Amino acid sequence: MKLENRLPAEGINSSDENPLKELAWLVVGSLGAVFLLAFAVSLAAQWLAPRIPYKYEARLAATLPPFATTPNNDAGRAVQAELRAIADRLAAHMDLPDEMVLRVGYRDEATVNAFATLGSQVVFFRGLLTKLESEDALAMVMAHELAHLKYRHASAALGRGVAIGVILSVVSSDLGSSAAGNVLSTAGLATLLSFNRDQERAADDAALHALHAEYGHIGGAIDLFNVMKTLPGGQRESSSAAVELLRTHPLTNSRVDAVAQWASDNGAATDRPRRPLPPAIAALRSVSKP
Amino acid sequence: MLDLIELGLFITLLVVGFFAGSIVEKRHYASIRKREREYADVLAYAVRFPPDRVTPQRAFLVHGTVVISSDYFKTFVAGLRNLFGGRVRTYETLMERARREAMLRLKHHARSQGAKLVICVRFETTTISTGWAASIEVFAFGTALIPDHNTALSFPSRSVAAA
Amino acid sequence: MLVSNLELVPGRRILAHYGIVQGSTVRAKHVGKDIFAGLKNIVGGELKGYTELMQEARQEAVERMIAEAQSMGANAILNVRFATTSIAAGAAEILAYGSAVQLDGA
Numbered sequence: 001m002k003l004e005n006r007l008p009a010e011g012i013n014s015s016d017e018n019p020l021k022e023l024a025w026l027v028v029g030s031l032g033a034v035f036l037l038a039f040a041v042s043l044a045a046q047w048l049a050p051r052i053p054y055k056y057e058a059r060l061a062a063t064l065p066p067f068a069t070t071p072n073n074d075a076g077r078a079v080q081a082e083l084r085a086i087a088d089r090l091a092a093h094m095d096l097p098d099e100m101v102l103r104v105g106y107r108d109e110a111t112v113n114a115f116a117t118l119g120s121q122v123v124f125f126r127g128l129l130t131k132l133e134s135e136d137a138l139a140m141v142m143a144h145e146l147a148h149l150k151y152r153h154a155s156a157a158l159g160r161g162v163a164i165g166v167i168l169s170v171v172s173s174d175l176g177s178s179a180a181g182n183v184l185s186t187a188g189l190a191t192l193l194s195f196n197r198d199q200e201r202a203a204d205d206a207a208l209h210a211l212h213a214e215y216g217h218i219g220g221a222i223d224l225f226n227v228m229k230t231l232p233g234g235q236r237e238s239s240s241a242a243v244e245l246l247r248t249h250p251l252t253n254s255r256v257d258a259v260a261q262w263a264s265d266n267g268a269a270t271d272r273p274r275r276p277l278p279p280a281i282a283a284l285r286s287v288s289k290p
Numbered sequence: 291m292l293d294l295i296e297l298g299l300f301i302t303l304l305v306v307g308f309f310a311g312s313i314v315e316k317r318h319y320a321s322i323r324k325r326e327r328e329y330a331d332v333l334a335y336a337v338r339f340p341p342d343r344v345t346p347q348r349a350f351l352v353h354g355t356v357v358i359s360s361d362y363f364k365t366f367v368a369g370l371r372n373l374f375g376g377r378v379r380t381y382e383t384l385m386e387r388a389r390r391e392a393m394l395r396l397k398h399h400a401r402s403q404g405a406k407l408v409i410c411v412r413f414e415t416t417t418i419s420t421g422w423a424a425s426i427e428v429f430a431f432g433t434a435l436i437p438d439h440n441t442a443l444s445f446p447s448r449s450v451a452a453a
Numbered sequence: 454m455l456v457s458n459l460e461l462v463p464g465r466r467i468l469a470h471y472g473i474v475q476g477s478t479v480r481a482k483h484v485g486k487d488i489f490a491g492l493k494n495i496v497g498g499e500l501k502g503y504t505e506l507m508q509e510a511r512q513e514a515v516e517r518m519i520a521e522a523q524s525m526g527a528n529a530i531l532n533v534r535f536a537t538t539s540i541a542a543g544a545a546e547i548l549a550y551g552s553a554v555q556l557d558g559a
Contacts, residue, residue, distance in 0.1 A: 001342050002469035003407070005330050006553075008521035013477050014383040019308070019367065022379055026370040033373070335470050336532040336552040338460050368481065372543045375483030375506075382479050385546055389475060411473055412534065413550060419541035426540065 041163045049156035054099040054120070057155055061119025068105025068121040078280035080106040083124055083142070085278070086135070090143050093213035094206065096150055112231060116145040118154045130285050131227050134274035136211070136220025138281070143207035150206065153199045204255060208262050217272040221259045228252050307362030314361075315383060322390050332397040334408040334432060344407065346435040352408060353431040354395025357418060358388045365423050384426055389413065392430040405434035454519045455529040455556065462529065468555040471525045475550040476518030480510040481543055507545070511535070514549040527553035 061067075071077055084104045091102065105123040112127040122145045132138045148154065204221075211218050229252055263270055276282065340346060360368075364380040371378050392413070400408050411432035418425040455462065486502040493500055514535075522530050533551035540546060 001467055003333050003341060004469055004471050005333050006471040006525040006527075007326060007330075008472075008474055009524035012517050012520045012524070013475065014386045015379055017379065019312075019363070019380050023363075023367050023370075026367060026374070030370055030373050333470070334473055336473050336534070336550060337470070338532060341467075341470060368540075368544055371481045372487075373484050375481055375486070378479040378481050378544045381540060381544055381546070382477070385477055385479060385548075389477070389548075393473070413475075413536055413548060415536055415538040415546065415548065417538055417540050422541075424541040426538075 037167055038164055041167060042160050045160035045163055046156050049159050050152040052152075052155060054097070054101070057152075058101065058119050061117075061121065064118070066105075066121070067115075067117050067119070067123050068103040069107065071106055071108055073108075075280060075283070076106060076108050079129070079284065080104065082278040082280050086139055086142050087122065087146065090139060090146060090210045090214055093210045094143070094146055094150055096146070100149065102146075102149070114141050114145055116148040116154060118158065120149050122146065122149065126284055129281050131231070132224070132277070133227075134220060134223060135277050136215055136217075136274045137223040137227065138220075138277065139215065140207055140211055140218075140220040140224045143210040144203050146210070147203040147206035148199070151199070151202060153203070156199070157196065201258065204258060205262065208259065208266075208268075212266070212268050215272075215275065217269040218259065218263060219270045219272055219274060222256070222270055223274065225252050225256045225259065303362045304366060307364070307366075311361035311363055315387065318387055318391075322387065322394065325394050326390070329394060329397040329401070332401050332406050332408065334393065334397060334400075334411050336409075336411050338410050340407075340409060340435055344435060345438045347438045348405075348436040349433055350403065350405075351431060352396055352399040352403070352405070352434040353429065354392045354397070354399055355427065355429045356388055356391040356395060357425050357427040358384060358391070359420075359425040360384055360423055362423075368424075381424075385415070385428075388415075388426045388428040389430070392428040396430045396432060400432075400434040403434065403436075405436045407435045407437070408432040409435060454522060454527075456515065456519065456533055456551070457529070457531055458533045458551075460532060462531070462556060464558075466557045467531075468557050471522075471527050471553040471555065473550060474518050474521040474525065474527075474530060474553045475548060476514040476516065476521065477546055477548040478510050478513045478517065479540065479544050479546045480506060481545075482506055487543070507537075507547070510545065510547045511549070514547040518549045518551065522553040525553050527555055529554050529556045 070080060083106055087102065087104050096102070100120050103119070103121045105121060106126075107123060108126050110127045111125040112131060114122070114124045114128050116122050122142070124141075128141070129138070132141070208218055208221060211220055262268070277285075335341075360381065364384065367380045368378050393411075396408065396411070400406070409432060411430060414429040414431075416427045416429070418427055461467070482503065486506070489502060490500050515533075518530060518533075530551040530553055533549060536548040536550075538546045538548075
């Protein structure tokens with residue numbers, strides 16, 4: 001019997017293929033899969049949310065602290081009543097469902113913002129009201145928020161957020177390295193945000209219809225976006241065209257373009273005289289510092 | 291901003307892991323091949339009984355052990371691989387290096403004690419995980435035999451490296 | 454190629470020992486199998502997906518071991534043993550190793 005020492009051939013138990021090729025395939029594949037999944041879930045949530053009856057949404061909203069609060073002084077309550085009047089006038093043109101119980105709230109805070117949320121609630125802040133110069137501009141904001149309520153965007157966003165959160169936590173906890181999980185989470189978030197932008201565009205469109213029906217022209221929308229450009233952050237926005245992927249709202253310039261497009265499509269005027277602000281709201285402008 | 295820094299750090303680690311890792315691997319493989327030719331005269335088999343006509347004078351346990359760690363790049367690729375399944379090529383080279391290194395150390399141990407034949411070689415592999423990364427430990431052990439000087443044992447005069 | 458975990462093959466003589474041959478493969482499971490396994494953990498029973506995965510991996514490891522032996526010019530592998538390790542990040546390594554020999558006869 002001979003005893004020998006023979007060496008086996010190389011490359012049987014390992015391959016010297018460039019690992020970068022494998023990495024490239026895996027990254028493309030996993031990002032693609034996450035995007036696809038997030039997209040599909042978004043579509044499903046978008047379809048399902050408006051079909052949930054209002055009373056369930058109201059019940060869910062009732063478990064959270066109320067958003068549309070009533071101010072505790074007379075001036076504040078007067079503002080809230082005027083906001084309610086504007087909302088009712090616009091709602092008449094917007095075909096809102098009967099089961100929807102609209103609540104309009106006003107908060108005496110310096111934040112320059114307004115939002116629509118679960119439970120058919122719309123909230124305005126003093127900061128925003130002091131920046132607007134005409135009732136038309138204010139009506140554009142109100143109509144936009146009412147459109148969000150009409151399309152049940154808040155429920156859609158909630159359902160979508162929950163579903164995507166669950167998927168992403170399953171996918172990223174499965175990976176050995178948390179870094180890979182972080183990259184994939186960002187990919188899912190980007191898809192989520194892009195849907196939000198579509199919702200904003202739909203809301204702008206419905207708002208323009210209501211504005212035109214109530215006031216006869218859409219100058220208020222132009223005024224509103226001009227004001228938004230003058231806000232801090234507005235300057236930066238109009239100069240850089242980049243990074244739209246990671247913002248929740250479309251850039252103001254895109255919204256202005258959309259208004260101009262709507263005006264020419266529907267033959268709407270933009271230069272009629274504007275209605276002045278209601279008295280209690282106008283009073284806020286003189287009280288606050290410029 | 292913090293997200294960008296995190297992303298930048300992650301990419302830096304990945305790049306460093308890839309380049310440094312592939313340099314280390316190439317060097318290790320070169321060293322392994324060189325030493326395999328050097329240790330060609332030490333024979334190692336998995337058989338349990340000594341070959342015919344070998345009457346051992348001494349028999350003792352010899353072993354070789356090594357722990358090799360995976361770099362950032364390898365771990366990341368394996369993590370992604372977990373989504374799709376299949377062959378994890380980056381870990382395969384890791385395992386092969388560890389096994390061949392352990393064998394060489396076993397042969398070195400045998401030769402340093404004066405033996406040229408090792409039988410009944412066994413391998414034990416363990417993972418040592420430090421947080422997110424994996425390190426592989428391979429432990430090879432066998433029985434080294436030093437034959438009687440009366441025994442005729444046909445050692446090869448050279449090793450045959452296969453094509 | 455004869456593969457056996459016997460020490461000696463009855464009726465055949467060993468002409469030469471060539472050395473140790475090894476075959477190994479590292480396999481990862483995918484998300485679908487993982488989720489299913491998580492659910493199966495509630496009711497218990499065989500995880501067929503994983504069984505098939507390990508089966509394929511073992512098959513491939515043995516094939517690689519045979520390839521190494523063939524490259525050495527051997528015609529049998531004796532004393533075959535298997536070792537399985539799980540590497541963190543959900544991958545498992547199957548190692549098959551044995552002694553490559555030249556047997557006589559047909």
